[in-house]
Each structure stands twice: as structure tokens, then as C-alpha cells.
Amino acid sequence: MRRRSRRVYRYREVNKPMAANSRSTGGRSAGSAVARELDQLRKKVKELTLRLEREAKARKLAARLAAEAKKAREQLTREIKALREHGRKLASQLKSTLGDASKREQAFKAARAKVAELKVELGHKTADLRRKSGEPRKLAEDSAHRAAAIIRGDAQHAAEPVEAEPAAPPAPSELGSESHPSDKPTPDG
DSSP, X not given: OOOOOOOOOSXXXXXXXXXXXXXXXXXXXXXXXXXXXHHHHHHHHHHHHHHHHHHHHHHHHHHHHHHHHXXXXXXXXXXXXXXXXXXXXXXXXXXXXXXXXXXXXXHHHHHHHHHHHHHHHHHHHHHHHHHHHHHXXXXXXXHHHHHHHHHHHHHSOTTSOOOSSOSSOOOGGGTGGGSOGGGSOOTTO
């Protein structure tokens, strides 16, 4: 006799005792077919349960990933807006700086041109001043020489005729003590 092992199943249908087959071998084969079918059904249930659990986990993961992606997208949008605003501010600062730089450059060029113009004008005025200050000095020297000549002419006897303008006026050192102090040329000229 064969011993049959009794299995304990969780499902009520499986725990029911099977009808006893007394002599027929077909009953045993029918019982074993039922057992095989039950095993197949259990395997199928296990597969479906695992698949369902996997799908549930996948849905949870997908939902979590979607929520995280949404948060990341919102964060990225906020950062992009902040960067755009910062870029606008930098662009306006750059424009104003470039404008200031070009204004400074123009002012610098204008100042340089004005300085060059003033230098030229100063050169002309300096030359005019030298020329004009040379004329009074020359006139003063001529006048002092004439006065000295006139004084010398009076001192030398009246026999010599006095020239209106001497060809070469005598130097002030030649005047000697005979000349009056007011007749001497001044040291500033």
C-alpha cells in the first residue's frame, strides 16, 4: 500500500477530501490529473500575484518619478526665471557701462583736442608776446642810445654836428660818469 501524504492547503476547496475511488485505476489518474491541474492553477495564481505586485510597484514608482519630475521641472522653471531676470539686469548694467565708457572716451577725446588747441594758441600768443615785448625793449634801447648820443654831442663841443640817429649806438658802459642816472636803461628791459 502506498501512503498518501496529506497536504494542507490554504484554500477551502483544496482542503476538501476527495471522493474515494475503490478499484478503478482511472480514479487515480483522475485524481492525479486534478492534482496536476490544481498545481498548475496554483502556479498561475502565484505568477499572476507576482505580476500584479510588480505592476503595483511599477505604478507606485512611476507615480513617484512623475511627482519628482514635476517638482524638478517646477524648480528648473523657477531657476530659469531667476537666471533670465539676472541676465536682464546684467545686460542693462553692461549697456550702461558701455554707454558710460563711450561717453568717457568721447569726453577724453574732446579734452585732448581742446588741450592741443590750447597748446597751439599758447604758442601763438607766446610768440606774439615775445615779439611785442622785444619791440618796447628795442625802442627803449634805441631811445637810451639817442639820449646818450645827444648828451655826448652836447659835451663834445658844438663844432661837431649832431646826427639824428647814430649808425651804431654806443654801449651803456661807454657813457661813463657824464650821463645822468635817469638816462641809463632800466634792468627789466
